[in-house]
Amino acid sequence: RDTDVEEMLEEVADRFSVQMRKKAIRAVVGVDKRVGKAILDRDQIDQVLDNLVSNAIKYTLEGGRIELSARLQDNDALAVSVKDSGIGIPKRDLSRIFDRFYRVDKARSREMGGTGLGLSIAREMIKAHGGTITLESEPDVGTTVTFILPQLQEKGEQS
């Protein structure tokens, strides 16, 4: 149940290494020293990370860059970000981006494939953890998705 966060992020990058190499996308992992281990449902968070990284690859052009990072907030909550240098999302779509089946611009989405469920599933799982997930994006610059997981259990547990 104790997950080494840096290891977890390295492993996501590894799972997608072939896909990234095909598009000459570089992955960078950066974890703050204070992070160490976290209490989380590894299967669910892996699924969230897979959804976010698959989006980052899908919506980033050849030669781009993806950054996986983690840090602790003031309240010890764990913040994890997946940042890409991709095509971004227009402002008008941002409010619906976590809705089920919502996809930006049908034409651009159709050629990429997908159903528009990845982000909504990610949000459900983060919610189930008592966490939050947010997305920031700028067209032609890139997108950053950040989820925050409270680490309250750790204090109550004191094994």
Ligand code: ATP
């Ligand atoms: P699925 O995940 O079900 O295969 P999808 O990737 O289209 O399909 P979501 O992951 O829910 O669905 O994302 C919804 C929409 O948000 C996408 O269609 C895409 O237009 C936009 N989007 C998501 N992530 C990014 C990103 N990193 N950069 C640019 N656009 C994104």
Ligand code: MG
């Ligand atoms: Mg997706």
